[in-house]
Amino acid sequence: MSEKTPVDFWFDPLCPWAWMTSRWVLEVEKLRDIEVRWHVMSLAVLNEDKLDDLPENYREMLSTTAWAPVRVVVAAQQKHGDEVVGKLYTALGTRFHNEGQGATREAIAAALDDVGLPAGLIDYADQDPFEFDAELRASHKEGIDKVGQEVGTPVIAVPGSDGEQIAFFGPVVTPAPKGEEAAKLWDGTLMVASIPGFYEIKRTRTQGPIFD
Template sequence: MVCVTVVDMWFDPKCPWAWNASRWLLEVERVRPVEARFHVMSLWLLNKDREHLEDWYRTWLSDTLGPVRVLVAAEQKYGPAVLRDLYTEMGNRIHHDRTPIGPQLYGAALSSLDLAADLAEAATSDAHDEALLASHHAGLDPVGEDLGTPAIHIGQSAFFGPVVTPVPRGEAAGRLFDGMLLMVQTPGFYELKRGNRTSPKVD
């Protein structure tokens, strides 16, 4: 009997690094006994009380709350499993089609999965913010230091990353997972980092 490793990932749908990490995890599922489960966090929530944000980043964050609200509303109505496909539908539109974030994007993503159209209204409502906050903290509090997304939990290990571009495919995706698993299971291991990061190539 093959033992399946459950990997929980927290994402904000606008973040290109989270998008790449999520596509990598889906690739890992093809080559390793892994089950990826997706959860929502919010870069807007993470940064709302920070005083020293660069102007470009504050502008970039301005439309990020709506999509996570719609995702959480869908999760509340249909259960957590809906996030995998709804994230994919939103993410493809955001990162590949360059659809502006707003009602048209929400409506198209929901329609593609035959989900209730009125879930789009959650984007401008605080009705699900308590559930969003709970999901946000469940993902990020164990990571610490307000590190953001992608945030991944494997068993009792929680960490930020991987930050990767382009997305590894096939066995390359599996090898990255194998190495990451070895690192996070090493007591006292905290950080491995490379500077001079290039711009993300979304996949």
């Protein structure tokens, strides 16, 4: 039996578009011989040198709300292993996005309970300085170094035919495709991403995330 192809996925729990992409990748996992490995990246880290150029409301969100979820996920990973990351991300994203609770302390605490993780992990949400800041930044850097600074979350990386990873931002899609549509998008994304010198396909977004 052949081993499943590892798919590395970097996310920030706060990002609704990364959430949509993550639900698509989990659908693909049912249809293609892949195994998703989850990693944290951080919109706060990504933008910390650009705050003066950002709108005030987004700048405020990055300075406050954005730190708590990634800190809790990284703390859970450091204390309980890589296998909890995907489960906790699903619990957080379901509450933040599908249920509209937002990235509140209460929602994070409830997500920890959903997956059976210790309630005390919530204390890392506002820990400053953060005990695992180096690990958070290392995970973020690993993902962003694969695609460059001009992108956000999510980042996906898969093995190429030569053994080197092929990495890309996105895809940005709504709602998350299901069934054969999910598989077709996966196959097409890998096809274009594997072409040397290919960088971008883009069009204006005409609707926001549709959570279903």
